[in-house]
Amino acid sequence: MAQATKTIDARGSFCPGPLMELIKATRAAEVGDVLEVLSNDAGSAKDIPEWAKKMGHTVLYVEEAEGYWKIAIKKER
Amino acid sequence: MAMRIVVLGGGTAGTTVANRLARALRPEIRRGAVEVTVVTDRDRHWYQPGYLFVVFNERPLEDFVRPERALLLPDVGMVVDAITRIDLERKQLISPHRHYPYDVLVIATGSYPDFQSVPGLAEVTYNFYTPEGAERLRDRLTTWTGGRIMIVQDVPHKCPAAPVEVTLMLDDYFRRRRLRDRVEIVYTYPIGRVHAAEPIADWAKQQFDARGIRYETFFNMEAVDPKRQVVLTMDGGEHPFDLLISIPAHKGAGVILNSGIGDESGFIPTDRHTLKMIGQDDVYVLGDATNLPISKAGSTAHYQAEVLVKNLVDRVRGLPETHLYNGKVACFLENSLGDASFITFDYDRPPKPAATSELLHWFKGMYNDLYWLTARGLM
Incomplete structure (x- = not known):
């Protein structure tokens, strides 16, 4: 599994939500960085891959842990 | 010597926490055991949610501004100075004019588009x-x-x-x-x-x-x-x-970016429950200044202030700090110029908008004036 450059703990975030935390972190990251989001919002497992694909980033994994999801993307552009 | 509690920032978070502290610690302040001081770079206090009503010519801008000194209780000290650096090691705030030492620091420096x-x-x-x-x-x-x-x-x-x-x-x-x-x-x-x-x-x-x-x-x-x-x-x-x-x-305040104590956008790593700055026992952060993944909103600052003040009072009185912030936020949602919805949520419960009604809009209208009681630490 790719080593995350940065892990964003967005558990407990409903508004603005985990994806918005990821967008913020993506802006500050370098191309090639791996960003991992922790989320307890079930919607993230769908939202984050959908956004990443649309923006041209690679989804590395979507995993369910104990009561939360771990989702990682690689910044491609 | 008095314990110096310094609150950096005179917005919703800083003003609310200072006033609530002054009320709760009145005996200690009056006998000189504790000092509460707000250090802010501006002498006026804006109620920012009011701007929406200015845009639509429903209320004049003057309705949403007060002198900061008039909002702070007499027991709270106030200094207007532009702090350029927070020195965590020497426990002091630094401006081009002077240094302000603290024993406990509350950072409430906000966020800016x-x-x-x-x-x-x-x-x-x-x-x-x-x-x-x-x-x-x-x-x-x-x-x-x-x-x-x-x-x-x-x-x-x-x-x-x-x-x-x-x-x-x-x-x-x-x-x-x-x-x-x-x-x-x-x-x-x-x-x-x-x-x-x-x-x-x-x-x-x-x-x-x-x-x-x-x-x-x-x-x-x-x-x-x-x-x-x-x-x-x-x-x-x-x-x-x-x-x-x-x-x-948005970015965090210039003083945070300049002090190198925040993330790349100037938001400070903060414990989501205790509101202490990560790795610091004497520094608390609240309101928009934190890096917490929750709404940057006045209500967030208000609920955080309630928790923080209880812990600071316990700290002053030698008791353990046991109160934890649960991520609570509450917001009105204006649906038009005549009706509104309302949401409340926390770390464990997602928002669920209430049915829109005129009544909720009226309440929002009233809160535009009641806000000054929140800032004074009364509600």
């Missing part, structure tokens, strides 16, 4: 996140004769529901002025729905569809061409506008 974050944006945008921006937008709308108004936003920004509110209020504003058929309202959002919180997105989408408000999702601003009046998005799209209202990404 960065209109320079997107090339070309600052030259052409209108906004409702600053007092002068709200008046300028109000004046533009009063002389508006028609065209396309585009609402664009980036993260993080304070009051995550405000862009939806301004959109819905624009619709009602132009209907009331019998101009709605000449105005195209285009709302945009960076992800695949109209708001990140799904219940709010569902609520807003229903309103947009019913009221002929256009929306574009996956809309990620890259640049603005002020001459051609076009927003350029990351997917290569070009989106023309006649009037652009933007809510750009």
Whole structure:
């Protein structure tokens, strides 16, 4: 599994939500960085891959842990 | 010697926490065992949610500003000075004029829209996140004769529901002025729905569809061409506008960026329950200044202040700090100039918008004046 450059703990975030935390972190990251989001919002497992694909980033994994999801993307552009 | 509790910042978070502390620690302050001092770079206090009502000419800007000294209790000291650096090692705040030592520091330095974050944006945008921006937008709308108004936003920004509110209020504003058929309202959002919180997105989408408000999702601003009046998005799209209202990404305060104690945007790593700065036992952070993944909003600061004050009082009195912040936030959602919804949520419970009603709008209207009691630590 790719080593995350940065892990964003967005558990407990409903508004603005985990994806918005990821967008913020993506802006500050370098191309090639791996960003991992922790989320307890079930919607993230769908939202984050959908956004990443649309923006041209690679989804590395979507995993369910104990009561939360771990989702990682690689910044491609 | 007195324990010096210094609150850096005189906005909602700083003022509320200082006043609540002064009330709770009155005996200690009166006998000289504790000092509470607010250090702020401005002597006026703005109620920022009021700007929305300025934009639509419902209330004058003067309704939403008070002298900071008049809001602070007499037991709270106040210093107006522009702090340029926080020295955690020597436990002092530094300005070009002097140093302010502290024993306990509460950082409440807020967040600020960065209109320079997107090339070309600052030259052409209108906004409702600053007092002068709200008046300028109000004046533009009063002389508006028609065209396309585009609402664009980036993260993080304070009051995550405000862009939806301004959109819905624009619709009602132009209907009331019998101009709605000449105005195209285009709302945009960076992800695949109209708001990140799904219940709010569902609520807003229903309103947009019913009221002929256009929306574009996956809309990620890259640049603005002020001459051609076009927003350029990351997917290569070009989106023309006649009037652009933007809510750009926010940054933490300059003093945080300058002190190197925040993340790349100037937000301070903070424990989500104790509100202590990570790795610091004597420094607390609240309101917009934290890096917590929750709404940057006055209500967040208010609920955090309630928890923080209990812990600080216990700390002063030699008791363990046992109170934990549960992530609580509460927001009104204006649906028009005459009705509103309301949401409340925390780390464990997602928001669920209440049925819209005139009553909730009235309550919001009353809160615009009741706010001064919150800042005084009374409610």
